[in-house]
Amino acid sequence: MRRIHRTHRDWAADLGLFLFAACFAAVSSQSIPVAEDLGPWWRAADQTVGGLGCAAVLLRRRWPVWLAVALLLAGTQAHYLTGPAMVAVFTVAATRPWRATAWVAALIFAQFSIFLWEIPEMPENRAGSALTYFALIAGTIGWGLFRRSRQQLIASLRERAELAEADAELRAERARQEAREEIAREMHDVLGHRLSLLSVHAGALEFHSSAPRAEIARAAGVIRESAHLALRDLREVIGVLRAGPTEGERPQPELPDLARLVAEARAAGGRIELTGPPDEPAPPPVVGRTAYRIVQEALTNARKHAPGADIAVRVARGPADRLTVEVCNTPPPGSAPGAGGSKGGGQGLIGLAERTRLAGGELKAGPADGGFRVSAWLPWPAVDTASAAGRR
CATH class of the missing domain: 3.30.565.10 (Histidine kinase-like ATPase, C-terminal domain)
Known part of the structure; x- marks a missing residue:
């Protein structure tokens, strides 16, 4: 026997449906026709069976199809089972696969066919009561199918929303990755140029320590200027990283700036x-x-x-x-x-x-x-x- 885990909301729903079945039986008790020759004990037995049927509603999550079949078959003889049968049929139509719902609907159709065959011989009050019973059962199936379709629609919309959220997050991550790659290229281009100038002049000072004082001073000045420019470029890149969407825009080099770039390289x-x-x-x-x-x-x-x-x-x-x-x-x-x-x-x-x-x-x-x-x-x-x- 599989174990059914009920949440507080499930227990509230089950108790609510139990009360619905019991109240329906109580409200409709005066309109249920009973043959005069059966005596009062038959109504008492019918009420007892109806009470057991209402209690069986609490089993609708464990055996929904079998419970619906049992209540539908017994409902042809026990009039107080109309409420529990409606709850069981609704559960099947709303939660079980289409094939199970079709089999339950086929059973109801077979009972209705027998009712139509016997209706000419029935008393008018019993025929009206049976017709009301089948109308309620049919309406219950329709309501269950509507609830199933609504739940499927909500699940589909929720899945679409989750997919859209995941897609938006993926696009945002792709945009961030492209921005990081652009910044990495910018830092490589800018700082690589400056640091290569530093390396050239530092190497010259290392291997030509006996060079004239003027040349050493000129090389040291270039190193200092290159380090200053490298720090400035680094601050600008960090400023772009820290700035908001509309801040941190710094002027970008263009084609006329080539002459200045070549002049810096010649100075090195x-x-x-x-x-x-x-x-x-x-x-x-x-x-x-x-x-x-x-x-x-x-x-x-x-x-x-x-x-x-x-x-x-x-x-x-x-x-x-x-x-x-x-x-x-x-x-x-x-x-x-x-x-x-x-x-x-x-x-x-x-x-x-x-x-x-x-x-x-x-x-x-x-x-x-x-x-x-x-x-x-x-x-x-x-x-x-x-x-x-x-x-x-």
Whole structure:
């Protein structure tokens, strides 16, 4: 025998249905027809069976189908079982599978068919009472099916709400992950450039301790300035992390800032040739910012992996509405051919490729002519100057 666990709410519902069955039997007792020849003892026996049927309502959760079948069969002879039978049939229709409900409904239909066959021979009062009984049972089945459909609808809506909440949480987590990746790329690009300058000058001081005092002072000044700028950039990134949705916006570098970037790298002792950028209206901000980051990362890698190499930076407006960016470095002095490549983990180049793809372009990087080349193209849609002037 399986154990049924009832909550306080279940006990309240069971007791409420027990009281309903008992009250229904009490209210309808005066309208139940009893044959004169049966005597008063028959009504007493009928009431006793009705009381037992009301008590059996408490078993509706354990054996709902069998209880309904027993009460329906006994209800054809015991008139006080109408209330308990209604409760049992409602339980089956509201909680049991469709097949069980169909079998109980078939039993009721069979009893109704027998009633229709015998109705011409029944007294009028008994025929009316039986017709009322079947109408109540049919209405109870309909109410149980309605309650089952309502519960299924509520469960479906609750499941949809949970799925929508989980989907919203997943989208929020994806957005947070993208934001973290964007911040990681920004910190890598900005701080990597500054710290590489520090490394170059600190290495120069370490290996050329006998250099003239003026050169040592100049290198120390560059180190101090680079450290100051690195701390400033770090504070700006942390400010973005701490700021709200509309706060912490800091100006982003664009294509015209390439000249300043190359000047900083030259001040660190690098031999860099810059060609471009084109002297025309600036490209869209995302294109200019991406081009700036490509050159910045390429210069940082060249300082780390090919110190002392010559670097050529070319930025030009290419055909088919494209901005082309190319950074090439020769092998470092005294190294074997092919030593100017990127020996790091490649995370910077991977981030650049992703950044370029998001901007709608393409990036390639690899050894070239004994050194290393980073080349990319970015979309730069042409602007119809005549139509723009007309809009103004």
